């Protein structure tokens with residue numbers, strides 16, 4: 491799903507850093523999650539393949555966690571750019587790199603198979619190199635999981 495003309499955060503990672511299984515655009519076997527900055531929040535959509543089944547009809551929790559992981563690091567990088575007045579529509583590659591230090595996932599309801607999942611991210615706070623992002627993962631209008639990530643901005 492496209493959002494305006496803006497590129498996904500992960501499509502702004504330089505080629506040598508675009509191999510992440512969850513979100514690298516150069517990993518053809520991976521999920522290739524795409525996170526978009528929309529206003530003051532981040533959005534991503536993902537339709538899991540049947541092979542990611544937990545119980546019949548529901549999505550495996552490890553996939554839910556990895557979607558939150560990659561949406562979280564992409565969101566963290568985007569929120570740092572906003573704070574540093576970097577316009578993501580005007581750069582070829584994103585000049586901020588974030589990795590996950592900590593990820594908390596709360597599973598609130600079974601995540602249904604066969605429904606496009608929606609991830610949302612909101613900045614909680616930035617303190618030096620530490621960025622906390624709050625997330626939800628929902629199916630239709632049901633929040634199936636919430637997540638909190640602490641991402642660390644990698645030193646230059």
Ligand SMILES: CCCCCCCC/C=C\CCCCCCCC(=O)SCCNC(=O)CCNC(=O)[C@H](O)C(C)(C)COP(=O)(O)OP(=O)(O)OC[C@H]1O[C@@H](n2cnc3c(N)ncnc32)[C@H](O)[C@@H]1OP(=O)(O)O
Pocket residue numbers: 503507510512513559560563587588589590591592618619620640642644645
């Ligand atoms: C896999 C590494 C890749 C490196 C490549 C970088 C380029 C990335 C570019 C594009 C991204 C594309 C890919 C997206 C990635 C998708 C998401 C993932 O799956 S990421 C993989 C899973 N994560 C890891 O493998 C991190 C392993 N951990 C580390 O490498 C280090 O621990 C790191 C970088 C997270 C922090 O190390 P420090 O040496 O830079 O910094 P310190 O001083 O230890 O921590 C900074 C602050 O954060 C706190 N902190 C660190 N870990 C914490 C934790 N678990 N809980 C609470 N606080 C923590 C510390 O207490 C410190 O706080 P105070 O500044 O003193 O206030």
